[in-house]
Amino acid sequence: MMGKHYDVVVIGSGPAGYVAAIRASQLGLTTACVEKWVDEDNQTKFGGTCLNVGCIPSKALLDSSYKFHEAQEGFDIHGIKVGKPKIDVAKMMDRKNSVVSQLTGGIKSLFGANKVDGLSGIGTVLGDNQIRITAQDGTVFNVSAKNIIIASGSVPITIAPTPVDNEVVVDSTGALDFDEVPKRLGVIGSGVIGLELGSVWARLGSQVVVLEALDEFLPMADKQIAKEALKIYKKQGLDIQLGSRVTGSNVSGGANRTVIVEFSNSQGDHQITFDKVIVAVGRRPYLDDLLDDGLGIELDDRGRIKVNAHCETNLPSIYAVGDVTRGPMLAHKGSEEGVMVAERIAGKMTQVNYDLVPSVIYTHPEVAWVGKNEEELKADGIEFNVGVFPFAASGRALAANDAEGMVKLLADSNTDRILGCHIVGASAADLLQQIVIAMEFSASAEDIGLTMFSHPALSEAVHEAALAANGHAIHIGNRKRR
Ligand code: FAD
Numbered sequence: 153m154m155g156k157h158y159d160v161v162v163i164g165s166g167p168a169g170y171v172a173a174i175r176a177s178q179l180g181l182t183t184a185c186v187e188k189w190v191d192e193d194n195q196t197k198f199g200g201t202c203l204n205v206g207c208i209p210s211k212a213l214l215d216s217s218y219k220f221h222e223a224q225e226g227f228d229i230h231g232i233k234v235g236k237p238k239i240d241v242a243k244m245m246d247r248k249n250s251v252v253s254q255l256t257g258g259i260k261s262l263f264g265a266n267k268v269d270g271l272s273g274i275g276t277v278l279g280d281n282q283i284r285i286t287a288q289d290g291t292v293f294n295v296s297a298k299n300i301i302i303a304s305g306s307v308p309i310t311i312a313p314t315p316v317d318n319e320v321v322v323d324s325t326g327a328l329d330f331d332e333v334p335k336r337l338g339v340i341g342s343g344v345i346g347l348e349l350g351s352v353w354a355r356l357g358s359q360v361v362v363l364e365a366l367d368e369f370l371p372m373a374d375k376q377i378a379k380e381a382l383k384i385y386k387k388q389g390l391d392i393q394l395g396s397r398v399t400g401s402n403v404s405g406g407a408n409r410t411v412i413v414e415f416s417n418s419q420g421d422h423q424i425t426f427d428k429v430i431v432a433v434g435r436r437p438y439l440d441d442l443l444d445d446g447l448g449i450e451l452d453d454r455g456r457i458k459v460n461a462h463c464e465t466n467l468p469s470i471y472a473v474g475d476v477t478r479g480p481m482l483a484h485k486g487s488e489e490g491v492m493v494a495e496r497i498a499g500k501m502t503q504v505n506y507d508l509v510p511s512v513i514y515t516h517p518e519v520a521w522v523g524k525n526e527e528e529l530k531a532d533g534i535e536f537n538v539g540v541f542p543f544a545a546s547g548r549a550l551a552a553n554d555a556e557g558m559v560k561l562l563a564d565s566n567t568d569r570i571l572g573c574h575i576v577g578a579s580a581a582d583l584l585q586q587i588v589i590a591m592e593f594s595a596s597a598e599d600i601g602l603t604m605f606s607h608p609a610l611s612e613a614v615h616e617a618a619l620a621a622n623g624h625a626i627h628i629g630n631r632k633r634r
């Protein structure tokens with residue numbers, strides 16, 4: 153069956169794809185977005201990993217578990233007496249699921265409001281501007297498009313020593329759906345997912361052991377910030393074992409199955425028994441059924457679709473955005489690429505500033521950074537000033553009894569231009585955003601220093617870190633006085 157012709161067909165409705173589709177349609181381009189994911193009632197599930205099994209459900213559980221943890225340990229100091237809180241896991245999951253439904257349903261409405269055709273089925277790029285769509289019920293039809301945007305996303309990586317059965321050994325999706333709090337939880341990988349989901353279950357009472365193959369903790373972060381974060385996570389009870397390579401696992405038992413995980417580190421070979429294990433060792437680009445044989449789209453050495461700075465592939469009028477291509481696997485990176493591609497198709501000259509992609513780990517405290525870190529600047533031979541302000545010196549952080557961590561700001565010592573900002577602390581993601589904006593405008597540390605900040609607010613720590621970079625913070629001693 154021959155289908156419609158569009159200006160733009162987007163394959164995949166995650167944050168890269170649905171945003172690209174909406175923007176393209178806003179610009180007057182006839183647009184469809186193809187999504188293969190359906191629920192148990194055969195209804196299309198828009199929103200991709202992020203809305204369905206990623207950013208949103210994980211944050212819902214992080215927020216619920218943080219409230220539980222506060223009720224358990226954070227109230228007494230404020231003079232609030234409550235009984236021992238209990239967790240109703242089923243209710244917590246229901247809330248998480250309803251937040252997800254609200255948002256995924258919202259995409260359906262946004263498609264309607266923006267005149268994007270949401271098409272259900274697996275999209276396969278055939279060449280000659282044709283896309284084959286294979287619906288869940290087996291119906292097959294083609295649509296054609298002047299421009300094709302591939303936004304097929306990513307899926308969890310699995311490793312041979314710990315095969316995922318999604319009952320005892322789970323991936324990130326399974327870890328969002330436990331029906332009870334596991335007593336002993338193993339987490340393989342101390343990356344973003346391991347830390348966020350490990351924190352959720354640790355707050356609810358699991359004894360959590362994190363096995364990380366590398367010797368270094370958070371190697372992509374500024375060393376000082378990573379060291380501070382590690383200290384805080386350990387204090388919270390996450391038993392993070394660096395330099396520990398998992399070598400095998402053995403699931404056994406009847407109704408209450410457990411898993412023995414074998415690993416080796418510099419002290420030798422070890423085994424630990426867990427009730428559940430989360431495998432969180434990274435994600436890989438997802439290309440199954442996407443490209444017709446002989447299409448000739450180029451991939452890079454990590455199996456991602458190869459693109460230039462404007463997300464153009466080697467084939468004319470075919471673009472790739474989001475996790476399926478190079479760069480950090482982050483929702484906001486994909487969305488900005490989606491907007492850029494839609495706007496460029498419509499004749500605009502939009503670009504993405506890849507130097508300013510913020511990173512956040514949504515634990516408590518949060519860890520967030522943007523731009524270069526100290527180690528990168530040293531390696532590049534750039535001279536820089538460092539301004540550090542600890543939250544322990546922030547009136548607002550102390551008032552909230554939430555004063556762990558610091559803001560660290562790096563500025564060029566010749567031009568004073570801000571080169572990076574690294575935060576571990578409460579609300580780090582939101583605090584960082586003001587520096588992302590400042591850096592987008594090429595601000596100097598002095599620009600931030602001369603800006604008036606409300607008192608008392610956590611953001612004053614950012615102000616003080618900027619002052620400290622030039623040696624004149626008010627509420628701490630300065631490394632250098634200028
Ligand atoms: P995806 O969201 O993966 O969407 C791709 C879509 O394409 C899917 O719906 C898929 O079904 C569909 N698809 C694939 N192939 C086809 C085909 N052939 N035909 C039709 N449809 C197809 N990032 C953040 O920035 N912040 C966070 O807090 C965060 N938290 C996360 C927590 C977890 C637990 C996980 C797993 C990830 C998290 N991420 C977070 C990462 C984020 O989810 C991804 O970076 C983001 O979803 C990538 O968007 P995307 O649109 O490229 O791909």
Ligand code: NAD
Binds near residue numbers: 346513
């Ligand atoms: P990751 O790359 O962040 O971390 C994986 C960790 O597993 C690394 O530290 C790695 O050294 C370790 N590892 C790899 N193989 C191992 C092995 N065999 N044994 C032990 N450790 C091993 O990946 P992730 O945590 O799975 O997250 C996947 C992606 O999802 C990330 O790219 C991230 O950007 C994205 N994500 C983002 C957020 C956020 O923005 N807050 C949250 C969750 C996920």
